[in-house]
Amino acid sequence: MKNTGRIDPESIDDYIAAGGYEGLRKALAMEPYSVIEEMLGAGLRGRGGAGFSTGMKKKFTSQSCQDCPQRYVVVNADEGEPGTFKDRVIMEQDPHLYLEGTIIAAYSIKASRAYIYIRGEYYKSVDRARKAIDAAYQRGFLGKGILGSDFDLEVEVMLGAGSYLCGEELTMLESLEGKRGYPRIKPPFPAEAGVFGMPTLVNNVETLANVPLIMVHGKDWYRSFGTERSPGTKIFTLSGQVVRPGHYEAELGITLRQLIDDLAGGMKGGRPFKAALLGGAAGTFVDSSMLDEKMTYDNLREKDATLGSGAVIVMTDDDSIYDILCNCLRFFKHESCGKCVPCRVGTTMLVENLKKLRNGSKNKDELLQQMVRDAEVMAATSLCPLGQSPILPLKSAVRYFSDEL
Ligand SMILES: Cc1cc2nc3c(=O)[nH]c(=O)nc-3n(C[C@H](O)[C@H](O)[C@H](O)COP(=O)(O)O)c2cc1C
Ligand code: SF4
Numbered sequence: 001m002k003n004t005g006r007i008d009p010e011s012i013d014d015y016i017a018a019g020g021y022e023g024l025r026k027a028l029a030m031e032p033y034s035v036i037e038e039m040l041g042a043g044l045r046g047r048g049g050a051g052f053s054t055g056m057k058k059k060f061t062s063q064s065c066q067d068c069p070q071r072y073v074v075v076n077a078d079e080g081e082p083g084t085f086k087d088r089v090i091m092e093q094d095p096h097l098y099l100e101g102t103i104i105a106a107y108s109i110k111a112s113r114a115y116i117y118i119r120g121e122y123y124k125s126v127d128r129a130r131k132a133i134d135a136a137y138q139r140g141f142l143g144k145g146i147l148g149s150d151f152d153l154e155v156e157v158m159l160g161a162g163s164y165l166c167g168e169e170l171t172m173l174e175s176l177e178g179k180r181g182y183p184r185i186k187p188p189f190p191a192e193a194g195v196f197g198m199p200t201l202v203n204n205v206e207t208l209a210n211v212p213l214i215m216v217h218g219k220d221w222y223r224s225f226g227t228e229r230s231p232g233t234k235i236f237t238l239s240g241q242v243v244r245p246g247h248y249e250a251e252l253g254i255t256l257r258q259l260i261d262d263l264a265g266g267m268k269g270g271r272p273f274k275a276a277l278l279g280g281a282a283g284t285f286v287d288s289s290m291l292d293e294k295m296t297y298d299n300l301r302e303k304d305a306t307l308g309s310g311a312v313i314v315m316t317d318d319d320s321i322y323d324i325l326c327n328c329l330r331f332f333k334h335e336s337c338g339k340c341v342p343c344r345v346g347t348t349m350l351v352e353n354l355k356k357l358r359n360g361s362k363n364k365d366e367l368l369q370q371m372v373r374d375a376e377v378m379a380a381t382s383l384c385p386l387g388q389s390p391i392l393p394l395k396s397a398v399r400y401f402s403d404e405l
Pocket of ligand 2: 165183335336337338339340341343344382383384385386387388
């Protein structure tokens with residue numbers, strides 16, 4: 001976020017004056033595969049939620065289907081996870097940054113076409129993306145023979161229509177092809193057969209925003225931030241009961257306590273911390289025993305928690321875990337596309353059983369255990385990751401706050 005609030009997001013000259021498009025120049029002077037090696041060396045991991053190695057994904061995409069006539073980059077700018085508003089900040093405040101990252105990514109995998117799939121309600125992000133693309137074409141950063149090289153790239157903005165599921169990469173590809181937003185069965189993965197059946201690199205906006213900086217400063221510089229296995233910085237979005245809710249860029253490895261106290265101004269009204277929901281609805285509840293844990297992909301996973309998209313929803317003892325869990329489960333019920341039975345029926349059952357709990361079910365413990373078992377069956381049998389998600393908030397709520405439920 002080095003340019004956020006410092007440059008005019010609609011001025012390509014401001015972006016260039018701040019060092020913009022230097023990463024692209026540097027990349028174009030290298031072999032495409034050397035750019036991928038730089039990403040591998042930097043250890044950049046996807047910021048969309050799964051934390052998969054960006055370098056590996058580029059490597060797979062660049063090496064698959066050598067006979068295919070076309071390769072694509074798809075920028076995931078759907079940002080549908082509750083509590084997450086980090087990509088919006090980049091798209092509104094520094095649109096050339098992730099556009100430059102997209103161009104470099106396309107060069108590295110030899111793609112000649114890219115789509116930026118933005119959620120339709122993000123009007124300003126859409127407007128700024130279009131303006132940035134127009135300006136980049138005018139300056140020779142897009143189009144034919146970019147900056148005098150033999151690399152061509154066309155970029156287009158596509159709009160989502162409000163479906164959470166369309167943020168899931170394979171569903172997004174269906175939507176991009178003009179079809180209904182239903183998920184595809186994996187494999188094949190997008191790297192092998194993505195949009196229009198061609199090898200496709202799908203990356204999140206924040207992931208791509210890191211790419212120009214790695215090109216300019218190098219992998220060792222990048223690795224000087226964060227931890228060994230989770231290098232770099234991350235934008236965390238804090239909401240709920242903190243003094244200053246908002247987006248904060250911090251090194252991976254910061255603790256939850258530091259995020260709340262040092263960046264977000266502490267707990268609102270001085271109330272005690274009770275819980276945080278990490279990673280949004282498809283995330284996990286944690287209690288105060290996790291306040292000093294490092295916020296990295298691996299550390300949280302080892303503790304059965306999630307970093308996800310970087311959403312942190314903070315609660316005090318005034319807040320009801322039941323209500324928040326209910327919101328999460330109702331969200332999944334609403335967003336379930338209905339294609340497969342475990343999720344279509346399971347999300348409804350979970351909501352109904354949670355209501356029974358609220359109404360004072362006699363066999364509370366039994367019912368809770370039944371809900372966890374149902375969510376586990378959903379996780380094992382659902383067609384796509386949406387049906388595999390309710391187990392996360394549910395199990396963690398039961399683990400830390402079963403007394404309250
Ligand atoms: C239901 C669902 C919704 C998702 N929504 C988003 C989203 O809005 N933005 C995003 O970048 N990734 C989202 N993802 C993750 C993508 O499927 C994918 O992992 C990501 O775009 C890959 O990019 P990355 O490697 O740069 O993180 C979602 C996943 C699921 C299962
Ligand atoms: S798991 Fe849910 S969202 Fe995914 S295909 Fe099945 S019904 Fe649709």
